[in-house]
Amino acid sequence: MKTEKYESGAKVSMYCSACEDDTEHTVGTVTKLGKISSAVCDNCQTASTFKGGVKTGVTAGKGKVPELYDRKKRYRKGQAMMHNIFGHGEVTAVFEAQKIDVLFGETTRRLIHDQE
């Protein structure tokens, strides 16, 4: 199996939660093994950081403002939201019992969703 190696400044297509689509990203930093540790969306400048292939941080760009968090809404993994206290967040996991993990900056918080 081929393992992709990236370098800083490279262009890579990946999912952007703010754009809600696969967009071109510019690779910011890479690990010694050539894995992406940070990348910025070319469309909206939302910056994401990664550790071991898992997203560990997200910084909102200026291009897009996600919708306000609404507990009645059903969220899916990768979706972005704006929280009135925590700010820009991205859903990193969806659980049973109407719970989601959302990454705000570098802090993951558990919120509820899909409530009646």
Ligand SMILES: [Zn+2]
């Ligand atoms: Zn974007």
